[in-house]
Amino acid sequence: MFLEELGYVIKRRRTLVSFALLAAIPIFLGVVLDIVGAPGGNGHGQGPAFFDRVTHNGVFLGFTAVLTAQIIIIPLIVSIAAGDTIAGEATDGKLRYLLASPVSRTRLLALKSLIALMYAMAAALAVVLVGLIVGVVLFPVGSVVTLSGAQISLLDGVGRLLLVGILAGVSTFSIVAVGVFASTLTDSTIGAAAVTFGTVIVLSILDGIPQLAHIAPLFLTHYWQTSIDLMRSPVVWSGILKNLVEQAGWMVVFFGAAWARFTTKDILS
């Protein structure tokens, strides 16, 4: 059942298009930097994070790409995948046949959620890996200078890049939970995905409003940028740990709500 669902999701055209879009980000960034060159002037503070460093060290393309994609495109693609989990099956009455196959509702929900989480992780890692490859191909590569100015080995740098990618993936787990819950409320994939992505956008806007600073740490987007702390020496873990707790909290609440809803709902589609 797990392999069946995994294969089904991988072979979908939507998956192909989504991952092509994700891969396009580092490719596009890399090609632009290669043709046009690094930003002029002092360069600092312009463009995405680490943007000005990429031409000196290709490893930074992975960082730039994932930190850029993390803001809009990864949440969008994850919202669609999560919103599709249950609602996508409910469309055209497929859900009733899956359940009658038979499979328990809890098991189906757990399977679909697990696949969506893997999908989210794969999305973040795809950006990192394509960024790394494109960076290595187009630009010189060498030992990495951290934000604190310390030099670390190339291997260490790549390791930290992968960790940033994994954290970017984990940061979307809350979106998966919200999306799966939304997906149990409707028969429309688009509706569930739109509500989920809208939630992310609204929270990230609210996150920037000073008057809401007291409750902002509760927003699922609040600690997303903390993965950059991996590039300090020594690494600052506190923000990263808070993000993990944040994501876990959202998962508990929304996967719990999804389960409560899905296991008691009349399937009318």
Place this chain on the structure above:
Amino acid sequence: MKGQALAELISTSGLTKSYGDKLAVDAVGLAVPEGSVYGFLGPNGSGKTTTIRMLLGLIFPSAGEIEVLGHPVPKETTRALVDVGAVVEGPGLYSTLSARRYLQRMSRYGRGERRRSIVSGSQGDAAALAPDITAVLDMVGLGKVGNRRVKAYSLGMKQRLSLANALLYPRRLLILDEPTNGMDPQGIVEMRELILRLAAQGTTVFVSSHILSEIEQLCTHVGVIQHGRLLFQGEMGDLRGQLPARFTVGTTDQVAAGELLRSRFGLQPHMEESGLLTMDRAGVSIEEIAAAVVGAGIGLYRLAEDRPTLEEAFVALTGEASDVS
């Protein structure tokens, strides 16, 4: 099968589903004996599909009990459904998958629960974990188009594929909701033959329909539902038996014959437009009528005793024509 006390594969008591104040299903007590072909009849909107969805654990009852293959639903739905094949209110297919791929997906979904029930030894057949999809496609007449995408299928073909899904594994019970919906006449005949063949092999079939002529030729048992209430349940013959048989009489002197039958037997002859007399049987035998008419010197050219059709019994029971769509 008649006369034997058989186990019931579906039994419900007081099964009720309400939406707000409206009762969609009202205290329905189904009893589907093993080995029967049970026709579940009712006009559209009578509660057939809601009942079937409750049997499959898709809708939760507001009140009442359900047992399918001896397992309580919805408490043990997956366990109950391992040996049940179902077609529910039309097909639910993946338009981008081929028929073969669809059946593969569905069989893999059902396999986990099937394996568990085999391990626990309660049901099932260990050899049947990997179904022969080619054979199933042939069985429903889709053998030649099994690799084509479902998108290109007609409604009738989709319906066949949905049936193929229900037949993936050997089943003890088939629950078929309007299985011939959208099929051409040829498909309907094939469906009927298939159901009869499966029934002959011992599969119990619970089939809903509003097309009575199909049910009539298939079923050993009938349940009639209207406005959410079960109006009748029992063997097919008992439903017809609720209506009296009728005589049709044609003589050389219809007026005299009518008078004779009224005075001699207390019958209530009615002159049809065709000029024939019709009347309820009312305990009189056909031989008595023949003897009386001929004995009175009236020429008798037609005398028939007609059993009521299922359609007539249905209309008498529900006050509605069956074929309302």
